[in-house]
Amino acid sequence: MILVTGGAGFIGSNFVLEWLAQSDESVLNLDLLTYAGNLENLSSHEYDPRHIFVKGDIGDTKLVPKLLHTYKPRAVINFAAESHVDRSIHGPEDFIQTNVVGTFHLLESVRAYWAELDEKAKTDFRFLHVSTDEVYGTLCANDPAFTETTPYAPNSPYSASKAASDHLVRAYHHTYGLPVLTTNCSNNYGPYHFPEKLIPLCLLNAMNGKSLPMYGDGQQIRDWLFVKDHCSAIRRVLAEGKLGDTYNVGGWNEKANLDVVNTLCEILDELKPREDGLSYKVQITFVKDRPGHDRRYAIDATKIEHELGWKPQETFETGIRKTVIWYLENQPWVDHVVSGAYRQWLNKQYV
Ligand code: NAD
Ligand code: DAU
Numbered sequence: 170m171i172l173v174t175g176g177a178g179f180i181g182s183n184f185v186l187e188w189l190a191q192s193d194e195s196v197l198n199l200d201l202l203t204y205a206g207n208l209e210n211l212s213s214h215e216y217d218p219r220h221i222f223v224k225g226d227i228g229d230t231k232l233v234p235k236l237l238h239t240y241k242p243r244a245v246i247n248f249a250a251e252s253h254v255d256r257s258i259h260g261p262e263d264f265i266q267t268n269v270v271g272t273f274h275l276l277e278s279v280r281a282y283w284a285e286l287d288e289k290a291k292t293d294f295r296f297l298h299v300s301t302d303e304v305y306g307t308l309c310a311n312d313p314a315f316t317e318t319t320p321y322a323p324n325s326p327y328s329a330s331k332a333a334s335d336h337l338v339r340a341y342h343h344t345y346g347l348p349v350l351t352t353n354c355s356n357n358y359g360p361y362h363f364p365e366k367l368i369p370l371c372l373l374n375a376m377n378g379k380s381l382p383m384y385g386d387g388q389q390i391r392d393w394l395f396v397k398d399h400c401s402a403i404r405r406v407l408a409e410g411k412l413g414d415t416y417n418v419g420g421w422n423e424k425a426n427l428d429v430v431n432t433l434c435e436i437l438d439e440l441k442p443r444e445d446g447l448s449y450k451v452q453i454t455f456v457k458d459r460p461g462h463d464r465r466y467a468i469d470a471t472k473i474e475h476e477l478g479w480k481p482q483e484t485f486e487t488g489i490r491k492t493v494i495w496y497l498e499n500q501p502w503v504d505h506v507v508s509g510a511y512r513q514w515l516n517k518q519y520v
Contacts, residue, residue: 170195172242174227174275175249177202179362180299182210184248184400185220191404195219197240199233201226201267204510205252209502210361228271230278237282244295244407245279247272250334253365254303254327255518258460261326268330269337272298276341283347297350297407298338302392302419303328304353307463314392314467315353317415324461335415342413350410352403354418355468359396359488360495364506365514368489371430372496373503375437375449382519385458387427390465394420395488398481405479416477419468422485427453429489436493456519 171188175181176198185196195218200206202224214220221240225232227249249271251257251264276296283294305315306322321336323329341347362369371381402418410416424432434449443449473479483491496503 170197170240170242172197172199172236172240172245174199174245174247175206176200177206177208177210177222178248178252179205180357180396180399181248182207182361183359183396184246184403185211186213187397187400188404189214189217189219193219195221197236197242198222199225199227199236200249203251204514205363207361207363207506209505226267226271228267228274230274233275233278234281237278243290243293244297245275246297246299246403246407247275248299249275250299250331251327254325255365255459256514257325257327257330259517261330264326264330268327269333272334273337276337276347280341280345280347292348295348295350295407296338296341297352297403297410298335299403300335300351300353301328301331302353302355302417302466302468303463304332304335305466308465308467310465312465312467314419314469315417316469317353317417317472324463339413339415348412350406350412351415352406352418353415353468354399354402355392355394355420355466357394357396357399359492360499361502362396362492364503364511367426368429368433368492369496371433372437372493373507375434375452376441379452380454381430381434381449381452382454382456383427383430384456384462387430387453387455388425389462390423390425390467391429392419392467393422393424393429393485393488394418394481395483395491398483398488401482402473402479405477406473409477411476416473417468417470418473418479419470420481420483420485421468421470423465423467424485432485432489433493436490440493441497
């Protein structure tokens, strides 16, 4: 079996669902169920014996070794993290605790487990660390896209904590020989995306008649990838990635935030028009910029395409339409996610 951490979050739950759809290999899913973790994402596998869920912390130095020895996974895929940049600006400590200290303890637990495996199991074992393009910092308009050799220059507490975890993972390979792989992916979007992030936030706000907040001038650029394409890239790297290497993952889909939100509005205008006949675009509102806001991210995905033959299946246009339709068809999921804690976050960030 494989051990997935953070498998109740946005990308982790998509990964678990895709894995169980394509493989008979079981998944041990370790997730702390923070505000971002949602077991409803996995309700279709509630009674599936191939999915074993454990509520717990990657940094728990008693629980994790016990799970490793009991279930003997052949691989660990580490999604668990605090992931929202704005939250890291309000309160960085949880980010240091989970992303840095938690990853360190997880690596220690895995290293001790791996050291005791027999030679074949040791050779076959993999620790895949899921990271972000934000570790590379920000680009100017004409800069080339991030490659795997772009120097790290993280700008937010979130990206600094992810950069620290990447360095630890790298060091555990270099020093102890732990068979690690790292992926650095661009912005994901798709089903089960928690509505604190730009795309699901604007979708929900649009449908609820609320404003669509654009930070600053709305011209910041992100490189968007449909979440299932990220999952397929991780599967490919897990199967064929070169030990100790990092792989940039992206969809060659650079878009300014304002263009993304305009596209969302146009799809909603078509699928669920406003009662007054106006476009949802009238709800777009420019608000105070994010402190230290990175201007542009762009991923050069040449390495994973050439070395591992991976390519995304979705364009931004096909992926974003699927996403809007998913949110329109999954109103109960949306209703449950929009809890009291979620409203408190909106008040803190936007009011
Ligand atoms: P998310 O916030 O939706 O989910 C994170 C999950 O981790 C949640 O289920 C949460 O309960 C769990 N978790 C948090 N702390 C934990 C701990 N100490 N122990 C165990 N579980 C814990 O995040 P996401 O968007 O799904 O991102 C997953 C990973 O992918 C993160 O490492 C993130 O840095 C990386 N990433 C995200 C994106 C993106 O666009 N969302 C892009 C590139 C990389
Ligand atoms: O690049 C990968 C990263 O993408 C991941 O590592 C992070 O975990 C993930 O959260 C995401 O980070 P961003 O900060 O790019 O995503 P977010 O959805 O928060 O914001 C996208 C852009 O939209 C960014 O330029 C900020 C802007 N924005 C965001 C929100 C929430 C707004 O203009 N208004 C908003 O209300």
